[in-house]
Amino acid sequence: MKEYKNEVFTAADAVVQELVRAGVEVAFGIISIHNLPIYQAIHRDGNIQLITARGESGAVNMADGYARVTGKLGVVITSTGTGAGNTAGSLVEAWNAGTPLLHITGEIESPYINLGKQYIHECKDQLSMMEAAGKTAFRLRKPEQAVPVIRKAIHEAFAAPSGPVTLEIPIDYQSAIVPNSNIIEVHNSNPKIDLKEINVQLPDDVIVKILEAQRPVIWAGGGVIKSGAHDEIKELAELTGAAVITSQSGKGSIPENHPLCIGYFSAKEEVREFIRKSDLMISVGTQFRATETAQWESFVPENHISINENINAFNLNYNVTHGILGDAKRVLKTIITQISEKKISTDNEYAEEIKRLGEQLRQSLYDSLGPYKQFALGIREFAPKDAIFVRDVTVPANLWGSRAIDIYQPRTSIYVAGGGIGQGLPLAIGAQAGYKDRVVILMAGDGGFMLNIGDMATAAQEELPLVVLLFDDSGYGVLRNIQDATYGEQVAVDLYTPDFVKLGESMGFTSNRVGAPDEFLNELKLAVARRKPSLIVVDMESVGPLAKKFAATPGAVPDYTPKKFN
Numbered sequence: 001m002k003e004y005k006n007e008v009f010t011a012a013d014a015v016v017q018e019l020v021r022a023g024v025e026v027a028f029g030i031i032s033i034h035n036l037p038i039y040q041a042i043h044r045d046g047n048i049q050l051i052t053a054r055g056e057s058g059a060v061n062m063a064d065g066y067a068r069v070t071g072k073l074g075v076v077i078t079s080t081g082t083g084a085g086n087t088a089g090s091l092v093e094a095w096n097a098g099t100p101l102l103h104i105t106g107e108i109e110s111p112y113i114n115l116g117k118q119y120i121h122e123c124k125d126q127l128s129m130m131e132a133a134g135k136t137a138f139r140l141r142k143p144e145q146a147v148p149v150i151r152k153a154i155h156e157a158f159a160a161p162s163g164p165v166t167l168e169i170p171i172d173y174q175s176a177i178v179p180n181s182n183i184i185e186v187h188n189s190n191p192k193i194d195l196k197e198i199n200v201q202l203p204d205d206v207i208v209k210i211l212e213a214q215r216p217v218i219w220a221g222g223g224v225i226k227s228g229a230h231d232e233i234k235e236l237a238e239l240t241g242a243a244v245i246t247s248q249s250g251k252g253s254i255p256e257n258h259p260l261c262i263g264y265f266s267a268k269e270e271v272r273e274f275i276r277k278s279d280l281m282i283s284v285g286t287q288f289r290a291t292e293t294a295q296w297e298s299f300v301p302e303n304h305i306s307i308n309e310n311i312n313a314f315n316l317n318y319n320v321t322h323g324i325l326g327d328a329k330r331v332l333k334t335i336i337t338q339i340s341e342k343k344i345s346t347d348n349e350y351a352e353e354i355k356r357l358g359e360q361l362r363q364s365l366y367d368s369l370g371p372y373k374q375f376a377l378g379i380r381e382f383a384p385k386d387a388i389f390v391r392d393v394t395v396p397a398n399l400w401g402s403r404a405i406d407i408y409q410p411r412t413s414i415y416v417a418g419g420g421i422g423q424g425l426p427l428a429i430g431a432q433a434g435y436k437d438r439v440v441i442l443m444a445g446d447g448g449f450m451l452n453i454g455d456m457a458t459a460a461q462e463e464l465p466l467v468v469l470l471f472d473d474s475g476y477g478v479l480r481n482i483q484d485a486t487y488g489e490q491v492a493v494d495l496y497t498p499d500f501v502k503l504g505e506s507m508g509f510t511s512n513r514v515g516a517p518d519e520f521l522n523e524l525k526l527a528v529a530r531r532k533p534s535l536i537v538v539d540m541e542s543v544g545p546l547a548k549k550f551a552a553t554p555g556a557v558p559d560y561t562p563k564k565f566n
Contacts (some may be wrong), residue, residue: 032079034106060090065430135163222249223285241346392424394445422451460508515542
């Protein structure tokens, strides 16, 4: 067969050129008649690894997981119409997580767009659908502008608030010959700032509030992780003696075994009462989600210094005394420099109170787990400190996976920010593709796992050694508990499940079923050492019940009790 060589520069080549320029090394997706020129251009170029998912939804999750653990741009390439539509739910997830992600989708031939002529793969209004699902969406409207439009889309994905951007390119444009324009930027829209060269002074009253606070609290969110400000959070906490509370996305902002770290327990009444006694909160890179504030019933002190790159975050869910707009790492370095010039006194009794609260919260959680306490402790014992933990929506993950397994480093904790089930497996695949030498552990439930189960084949094909902990209760466990608590009965939550061990083996996973804590710990130890795709199916009926019945976090679910609507 004659080797195909491109002797001209096309819009597809422009796509690849800009991706490589942006440092992209891996792209996820599914090849199609409406993105074939882009795939061919990637193949010719040879700089980007292509990972083929088994569905567009999973492909977006993979790019999302990859971006969250690496800090790089996540890239996904899909088809038109139905293929693009399949990405919507996962784009919503990436939007909730604020993931810098570029979704490149084809479009039908430009003369037929929005005419309703039933062109193959046609969608009524694809651009609006993509705009609604993510941060924003662009259409390439002139092939000659391929380079500037692609670069604009990449910039927009990183610009605060970061998020998923869709770029749709009509199929006839992808093969169009375009100028190979060398567009030079004299300023970088996503700069790596040399902090030593910046001399920014914050107002004296901001510094005075921090120095005078007797019971300061730091609320660390996902913006800390994105800016790489974990060292600064730790240093500020130690300088001021502040307690550190983290959001789900802020886990890893400070090692969770640090005595000043309360951790991700923000919605617990004990933590809410602790905050009521505080005289200063410094919130960093967070918007205070409903699930983390008991539906915004948590108290925030009057003195509230908020640091955020997104100006819309200020006074959105809680009012601020001072809103500092900027990169968290840069702002925290400035604060640390200014307060280090002053005499700071910290209260040893307050430090002991913080430590006791953290210990009490963890012990109370352990006491509620029954046999699953050994699971939680064993996972932390056998997993390396830099292991990446991915959690789908399931009772074990919600109850103890997000709280009882300490996180020591940034970008090693991934959870489903938008609350949609089934996205854990492809998120874990993306994370493992980002760090093939790391241990990646996924916690999933049997109900959600079935949604993207085909992507087990993706993991096997790419030889990704992820470890899947599949908690099997033959149904939707979270909803069972909510129905029991609300209605006293269950409906539509019981599921027929396959033999997951046989299914896992057929997909290339070393698979075993366990029914007791000691069996689980033995299999986990082997799986971590094996460095091959591994599946551990936990028979939850055999393991036994929790010591305390699972209850959703306050404010995490709506109130379903009948009432008059005002």
